[in-house]
Amino acid sequence: MIKTLFRIVSIVLSVFILIFLQNLLKPKYMTSIHEGNLVEEYYKSSKDHDVIFIGDCEVFSNVSPITLWEKYGITSYIRGSAQQLVWQSYYLFEETLKYEKPDVVVFNVLAMKYGEPQNEAYNRLTLDGMKMSMSKIGAIKASMTEDENMITYFFPILRYHSRWSELTWEDFRYLFKKDKVSHNGYLMRVDTKPVKVVPEGRKLPSYEFGEKAWHYLEKMTQLAKDNNIELMLIKSPSIYPYWYDEWDEQIKQFAEENGLTYINFLPLAEEMGIDYSKDTYDGGLHMNLSGAEKFTAYLGEILKEKYALEDRRNDEKLAAEWQGKIAFYEWMKEHQQMELQKYGYLKSYGAAAQTIE
Amino acid sequence: MHFASYSFILYILVLVPLYYLIPKKLQWMLLLVASYVFYSFAGAGYLTYILVSTISTWFAAIKIDKLKQVQEDYLNRMKKELSRAERKEYREGIKAKQRTWMLLCLILNFGILAFLKYAGHFQFGARLGLILPLGMSFYTFQSMGYLIDIYRGTYDAERNLGKLALFISFFPQLVQGPISRFNQLKETLFAQHSYDAQQMTYGMQRILWGFFKKLVVADRLLPAVKTIVTNPGEYQGAFVLVGMFFYAIQLYADFTGGIDIAIGVARLFGVHLNENFNRPYFSKSITEYWRRWHITLGAWFRDYMFYPISVSKTMMSITRKARKYLGDAVGKRVPIYIASIIVWFTTGVWHGSTWNFVVWGLLNCLVILVSQECEPLYERFHNKFDLKGRFWYRLFQVGRTFWLMSFLRTLDVYTGVGTTFRMYASVFTVWNLPELFQGGLMQLGLTIADYVVLIFAVGLMLFVSLKSRAGSISMSLNAKPMPVRYAAYFLVFIAVLVFGAYGVGYDASQFIYSQF
Numbered sequence: 001m002i003k004t005l006f007r008i009v010s011i012v013l014s015v016f017i018l019i020f021l022q023n024l025l026k027p028k029y030m031t032s033i034h035e036g037n038l039v040e041e042y043y044k045s046s047k048d049h050d051v052i053f054i055g056d057c058e059v060f061s062n063v064s065p066i067t068l069w070e071k072y073g074i075t076s077y078i079r080g081s082a083q084q085l086v087w088q089s090y091y092l093f094e095e096t097l098k099y100e101k102p103d104v105v106v107f108n109v110l111a112m113k114y115g116e117p118q119n120e121a122y123n124r125l126t127l128d129g130m131k132m133s134m135s136k137i138g139a140i141k142a143s144m145t146e147d148e149n150m151i152t153y154f155f156p157i158l159r160y161h162s163r164w165s166e167l168t169w170e171d172f173r174y175l176f177k178k179d180k181v182s183h184n185g186y187l188m189r190v191d192t193k194p195v196k197v198v199p200e201g202r203k204l205p206s207y208e209f210g211e212k213a214w215h216y217l218e219k220m221t222q223l224a225k226d227n228n229i230e231l232m233l234i235k236s237p238s239i240y241p242y243w244y245d246e247w248d249e250q251i252k253q254f255a256e257e258n259g260l261t262y263i264n265f266l267p268l269a270e271e272m273g274i275d276y277s278k279d280t281y282d283g284g285l286h287m288n289l290s291g292a293e294k295f296t297a298y299l300g301e302i303l304k305e306k307y308a309l310e311d312r313r314n315d316e317k318l319a320a321e322w323q324g325k326i327a328f329y330e331w332m333k334e335h336q337q338m339e340l341q342k343y344g345y346l347k348s349y350g351a352a353a354q355t356i357e
Numbered sequence: 358m359h360f361a362s363y364s365f366i367l368y369i370l371v372l373v374p375l376y377y378l379i380p381k382k383l384q385w386m387l388l389l390v391a392s393y394v395f396y397s398f399a400g401a402g403y404l405t406y407i408l409v410s411t412i413s414t415w416f417a418a419i420k421i422d423k424l425k426q427v428q429e430d431y432l433n434r435m436k437k438e439l440s441r442a443e444r445k446e447y448r449e450g451i452k453a454k455q456r457t458w459m460l461l462c463l464i465l466n467f468g469i470l471a472f473l474k475y476a477g478h479f480q481f482g483a484r485l486g487l488i489l490p491l492g493m494s495f496y497t498f499q500s501m502g503y504l505i506d507i508y509r510g511t512y513d514a515e516r517n518l519g520k521l522a523l524f525i526s527f528f529p530q531l532v533q534g535p536i537s538r539f540n541q542l543k544e545t546l547f548a549q550h551s552y553d554a555q556q557m558t559y560g561m562q563r564i565l566w567g568f569f570k571k572l573v574v575a576d577r578l579l580p581a582v583k584t585i586v587t588n589p590g591e592y593q594g595a596f597v598l599v600g601m602f603f604y605a606i607q608l609y610a611d612f613t614g615g616i617d618i619a620i621g622v623a624r625l626f627g628v629h630l631n632e633n634f635n636r637p638y639f640s641k642s643i644t645e646y647w648r649r650w651h652i653t654l655g656a657w658f659r660d661y662m663f664y665p666i667s668v669s670k671t672m673m674s675i676t677r678k679a680r681k682y683l684g685d686a687v688g689k690r691v692p693i694y695i696a697s698i699i700v701w702f703t704t705g706v707w708h709g710s711t712w713n714f715v716v717w718g719l720l721n722c723l724v725i726l727v728s729q730e731c732e733p734l735y736e737r738f739h740n741k742f743d744l745k746g747r748f749w750y751r752l753f754q755v756g757r758t759f760w761l762m763s764f765l766r767t768l769d770v771y772t773g774v775g776t777t778f779r780m781y782a783s784v785f786t787v788w789n790l791p792e793l794f795q796g797g798l799m800q801l802g803l804t805i806a807d808y809v810v811l812i813f814a815v816g817l818m819l820f821v822s823l824k825s826r827a828g829s830i831s832m833s834l835n836a837k838p839m840p841v842r843y844a845a846y847f848l849v850f851i852a853v854l855v856f857g858a859y860g861v862g863y864d865a866s867q868f869i870y871s872q873f
Contacts (some may be wrong), residue, residue: 010843017847021855120861138868151363152860158363161855165806 022157023101025164026128028174031348032108034181035060039092041182042079046321047100050309051076053185054089055108058236061286064186066329067296069322072304073311078185081126083118085214086111087128091139093220095130097227104230105308106299107220107252109262110243115210117145127153142216165275183329188248188289191335195276195284199242214254221258230307233262237269237278237295239284261306265295272298289333358398359532360618361571361859368395373625381549382686388527388626389519389547403490406473410466411522415515417462418507421455422514459508463501474710492531494707498657500525505541512540520547529622535633537652542630552628554628560829563621565849566821570614571816572857578607579858580802586770589780591861594787596797597780601763602769604809606815609638612651636822641754643724646762650745654707660701668698697722708769713777717768724761810856859870 029036038060051074053059057250060080068074077135093105117123123143130136132154140153152159163171181187224231233255235243248264266273272294276284279291287295301311312318339347358362372391376384376676397404432444439447473489503524507514515521523546524539556713580872585592592600616633623630634796640646647655672692680688698719705718712801744750772779789797798808824830834842 004840006843010840010847014847017851018854021851025855028844147861149363149860151367157854159860161857164855165804 012310018157022155022160023175024167024171026156027160027163028170028178029228030170030174030178030181032103033082033125034187034349036125036128037054037178037181038081038187039126039184041129041180042077042096042185043131045184048318049075049100049102049184050312051104051303052093052096052100052102052107053078053080053106053108054084054093054346055080055106056084056111056112057082058108059106060182060185061189062236062238062292062295063184063299064188064289064292064296066186066322066326067293068303069301069313070326071297072300072309073313074300074303074309075312075318075322076184078182080108081122081129083114083122084111084126085114085118085143086213086220088123088139089140090216090220091135091142092126092130092222093223094138095133095135097223098133101227102229103309104232104303105224106219106232106234106303107217108236109217109233110235110238110241112209112213112217112251113241113247115213117143120145120148123148124159128156141226142212150252157342180328183325183332186292188292188329188332188336189281189286189346189349190289190333191281191297191340192278192288192290192310193283194278195239195280198276198308199240199249200286201242201244204244205242207250209247209250216256221260224287231260232303232306233260233268234299235262235264236287237265237272237291237324238286239266241285267297268298289336310347358395359613360622361568361576364398369622369625377550377552378627379585381551384549384626385520385523385547388628388841389523391524392526392528392531396526396531399491403493406469406490406493407496407526409469410497410500411525412518413462413465414504414525415518415521417458418504418525419513419516420458421504421507424451424455424458425510429449452649452763455508459504461506466497466501470494475708492533495534495536495560496531498654498707499530499536502536502657502661504816506539515539515543523547525624527628529619529628530630533612533619534651535616535619535631536657537631537653542628545628548627550729553627556624556627558835559831560621560624562834562846565621565846565853567614567617567621568853568857569849570610570617570818571813572853572859573612573810575607575611575614576820576858577803577811577814577856578603578610582607582770583778584801586772589771589776593783594789595784595793596789597784599793599798599801600770601760601767604766605638605759605763607746608766608769610818636826638759639755639822639826640758641751642728643721643761644728644757646722646758647725654704658704662703663696666699667692672696689826693821697726701725712774714769716774716777718767720765724765812854814856 002240027033027036035057051068053063053065053076057080060078063076063078065076066076067315068076079089079096084092089107093107096102123140123145127136127140127143130139136153137150140150144150149158154239180345221231223229233251235248236250243266251262251264254260269276274287274291274294277292279287281288304311336346336349339345358368368391372387376387379387384828396407418786428448431447432439447466470489473493474544481634503521506512515524520543524537524542527537527542527546530537566848582600584594584606586605613634620630620632633654635649635652638649639644640649672695674691676688676697678688679691682688683691701718703718704721705714705716708714708717739745767780768774768777771780799805803811821830824833827833834845
C-alpha cells in the first residue's frame, strides 16, 4: 500500500517538476520578439469577430482591429505571426473555425512566395503558441524543416532545454502568467524609420509560386466556401519584401477563377494617405501605428461596403469589452511615445523585432 | 535511426510491449524483423550486404558441420576396417575440405569488408559512391567468429537460417558491438522470455546512464575536439594536450555510452550481451588497458588471430629457425612479435582505412612489446624501491597509461599522420599554456556553463566508476530505499533532458565507433 502510494506521489511529482521545467525553459517573448506571443493570445480573447485576418507580419503590423472597431464598429482579430507560411495560415484558419465563425477572412498573400518550409525559428513563433489539436499537428507536419522533429512540438522542453544557461528574470517573472502584448493580434510600434530607397526587385529565376503554397491557398478557399465565409485576398502596402507584378498577376487570376476579391494596396498608398517617410518603423517593411491606422481605415471602408458588415458599436456588451481594449491601446500608445522621448527608441518593445520579417 | 534519436526511443517503446504480448515462440522472429527494419533505416541497399554475409556464413557453417557428421559416421562405420593411419588420413582430408569452405567464406566476407572500406579511396569507389555500410565491421567479425568456431568444432552449426540471421543482425549490437559469441548469446537470444520487472529496471538504468554519457558528456565535448583538430595551424602546444584530454573523455563517454544503451536495450528483451569495458582508464599498463577497453574486439583478435598465428605451422618453423640463429631467449619471442605485429596492424586497419590507423595500431604494438621487454627492468625497480602497493605510485601508473593512450589515440582525429606528429612535436616546442586561461579555452565552442556541466558530469562518471570497483553499482542502487533510488533515476533523467547536447543548435552526432 505504502509502495503504491509512493509510486503515485512520485509520478505526480515528477510530472509536476517536468511541466514546471518546461514552462521555465520555454521562451516568454515578453521583452523581445513579441511576435512569439501573438498566436497564443487569441485563446484568451472573446470569440466574436466579424473579420479574421490571417497572414504574416503584413497583417499583424499593418492592420489595427481597434481602428476597425472605432471607425466602423467591426470586430476583428489577427491570427498572424512572423513569416507565417501559407499552410500555417490555413491551419490557423481551420482552428479558428472551432471557436467562431467570422463573416470574412482576409488573407495577406505575401507568404505565397514561400513554397517550402523555411526556418525552424519562425516555425516556432507560429506553432508553439497553438493549442494542441489536429490543426496544430497538420500545421507542424506541413511546416517542419528537415532537422526538426515533431515530438519537440509536443514536448517543447526537448527544443528549449539548452536555454537553462540563458535564463533571465523574464523567465521567472512570466513563468505562470504573461502580459498581453497585442491588440487583438496587432503589434503596435509608434517609432518611425522612413523609407530611403524604393526597391527594385532583383530578377528571379522563376516567378511561379510553389505548388505547396497553391495547394494550401486552394484549401483555404475551399474551407471558406464550405463554411460560407467570404475570403478576401490582400497585398498589404509594405514595400519590402518586393512584390513582383508577375506574382500579382497570378493572384489576380486565382481570385478571378475562384470568385474572390483581391486587392493589392501597394499602388493605393497615396490614396490611403500613407507617407513612407512617416508611416513605417523599419524603412518600409512594416507600418508603424500611424501607417497601420491609415491602412486599416481604408480597408475598413471596403470591408463594410463589400461585405455589408454591421456596425456593432451600439451593442452595449461589445462596446464595454472594446472600451477596455481601447484603453489598453491608448495606454500602450502613450507608453511607447514616452519611451521614445525618454530613450530615443522603444526600450520595452523589442528592437529585435525590426529584424523579424 | 541511431541510438540517440527520438525515432529509436519510439521504436523501442513500440517493440518492448509487442515482444511480451506475442506468443513466446515468436519472440525471436520479432527481434529478427525488428533488426532488419532497424538496419533498413541506415539504407535499404545495405540489407544486401548483411544478407550475403548471413547466407554465406550459414551455408559454409552447415557444409562444415555436415562434413563433421560425415566424418563421424564414416569413422564409426569403418571403425574396424581402418588403420590408425588411414583414419588420420581421412580426418585430414575432411579437415582440408572444411578449411576450404571456411576460407572461401572468410575471403568472401572479409573481401567485401575490405573492398568497401577501401573502395572510397579509389576513383571508381568514389564514383560509384561506395561507402562502408553501417556496422559492417562488427557483424562481419561476429559472423566470421561463429564460422571459425564451427570449423574448430567448438559448437554445432545453427541450422535455422533465421536464427543465425538474428545472431548476426541483432539490432542493439549491430552498430557498434559488443561482438558476441554464438554459444553465449543464443542462450538468451532465442529463449522464450516473460516480462521481468528486474530485467526491465536494469535495462532502463543502463540506457539512461548510456544517454547521460553520450548526450551530456560526449556530445557536449564534440565542438571543442572538432575545433582543435580541424584547425591544427591555430591550436598547437597546450591546446593539443587539451584536445587529447577532451577526446579521451569524449571517446570513452561516447563508446561506453553506446554500449550501455546496447546492453540496456538488449536486456529489455531479456537478452544478455557481454560487457565491453572494465574501467579501462584505471589501467596501470597498456597491456592491461587493452584487456579492459573494447574487450570483445580484443578477445576476437586474441582467439581468432593471435593464437592461431602464434601456433601455426609456419610460425613453428620460423620459431625453430629463430631459436637456431638468434638463440633461445630471442627466438622464442619471435612468434609473439610477428603475431602481435600482424594483429595490431589488422586492428589498425579494422578501425579505419587511413594511414593514421595503421600507424596507431603499430605504435600500440611497439609500446606493448617494449613494455614487455622492459618487464624485468620494472621488476628489479619495483623490488628495490617497493613502490607497487603505494597509492601515489598506482596513481602515477594510471596517469601514465592514460596519457600514453591519449597520445596514441590522437591519431584517430587529425587528418594525416604528418599533421599528428607535428602536433605531438608542438606539445614540446610551442609553450602557450597561459593562453588557455587567457580566453583560449573559451574559443573552443564551449561556454562557462558547458565547462561547469562537464566538470559535474565527468565527476559523476568518475564517482560511478570508483564505486563500481566494489561491485555492481546497479545492485547497490537496487538495495537502496525506493525514494533514494527513484530520486537518483529522476535526477539523471533530468540531467540528460536538460543538459544533454541534442536538438537544434547541436551537431547531430553519430556514435564514433559506428564509423569503424
